[in-house]
Amino acid sequence: MILDGKAVSNKILEHLKLKIQEFNIKAHLVVILVGDDPASQIYVRNKKLAAEKIGIRSTVIKYKSAITEAELLDKIEQLNHDANVTGILVQLPLPEHIDKNKVAQAISPKKDVDGFSPENVGKLAMGLEPYFYPATPQGIIMLLDEYDIPIQGADALVIGRSNIVGRPMAQMLLRRNATVTMAHSYTKDLDSKIKTADIVISAVGKKIVRCKMVNKNSVIVDVGIFRDSNGKLTGDVDFEMLSSSVKYITPVPGGVGPMTIASLMYNASKVYH
Numbered sequence: 001m002i003l004d005g006k007a008v009s010n011k012i013l014e015h016l017k018l019k020i021q022e023f024n025i026k027a028h029l030v031v032i033l034v035g036d037d038p039a040s041q042i043y044v045r046n047k048k049l050a051a052e053k054i055g056i057r058s059t060v061i062k063y064k065s066a067i068t069e070a071e072l073l074d075k076i077e078q079l080n081h082d083a084n085v086t087g088i089l090v091q092l093p094l095p096e097h098i099d100k101n102k103v104a105q106a107i108s109p110k111k112d113v114d115g116f117s118p119e120n121v122g123k124l125a126m127g128l129e130p131y132f133y134p135a136t137p138q139g140i141i142m143l144l145d146e147y148d149i150p151i152q153g154a155d156a157l158v159i160g161r162s163n164i165v166g167r168p169m170a171q172m173l174l175r176r177n178a179t180v181t182m183a184h185s186y187t188k189d190l191d192s193k194i195k196t197a198d199i200v201i202s203a204v205g206k207k208i209v210r211c212k213m214v215n216k217n218s219v220i221v222d223v224g225i226f227r228d229s230n231g232k233l234t235g236d237v238d239f240e241m242l243s244s245s246v247k248y249i250t251p252v253p254g255g256v257g258p259m260t261i262a263s264l265m266y267n268a269s270k271v272y273h
């Protein structure tokens with residue numbers, strides 16, 4: 001069965017729109033885009049459109065890649081103190097001369113809708129409640145919950161250990177009492193780990209989950225999105241070969257991507273004072 005991220009995302013966005021109206025929530029998301037990475041431009045545009053659709057004010061600030069780290073940090077500091085701004089997001093990747101960790105440290109944890117600041121990451125790792133959970137892992141949990149897929153006690157395999165997806169994903173699954181394995185480029189015998197896992201979450205950016213590696217009860221979540229040699233958008237998972245032989249699987253596109261947007265909008269609609 002296909003986990004329809006697009007449909008679930010639309011449902012969540014509709015619900016958020018009503019909530020924002022009902023409670024007269026005055027949210028204002030500022031998205032900072034540095035440089036001219038084509039994928040980032042599309043992501044930022046989609047975030048802005050989603051925000052406007054549900055009644056969240058949004059401002060995109062664009063900088064040339066020549067902006068200095070100090071200038072960017074100054075801008076963040078100014079936004080931290082601006083009472084009219086409730087959420088700040090700096091689109092990644094950043095140019096090499098800007099340290100993304102310094103940027104994450106600069107954003108006020110109460111406006112850090114990406115959940116990347118050390119306070120929010122630390123709280124998550126300590127099993128405490130962060131102000132915001134990172135959008136992609138939170139969106140994946142929302143998707144699993146929507147389909148009543150049990151997480152507690154499940155053997156969950158997370159492939160990839162990025163700060164944006166893999167690490168927070170593992171923490172969030174652990175909070176929900178899954179038994180979590182983290183796999184990465186040094187992991188041995190990945191095939192058998194994929195085969196025995198109840199839930200596989202792949203966030204690698206390469207075709208890695210292929211035919212015959214799965215079992216009929218597997219739940220496969222594909223976070224990867226890239227273009228194959230024919231220019232077609234694809235994910236980490238061989239969807240054509242696997243979709244009929246597993247219990248649940250996310251398509252690419254139309255799975256995790258839309259859920260990330262819905263989850264980010266959930267964060268952006270939370271206002272702390």
Ligand code: GUN
Nearest residue numbers: 089090091092093114164
């Ligand atoms: N680039 C890829 N994913 C993300 C994300 O979740 N947040 C930000 N800010 N940039 C990204």
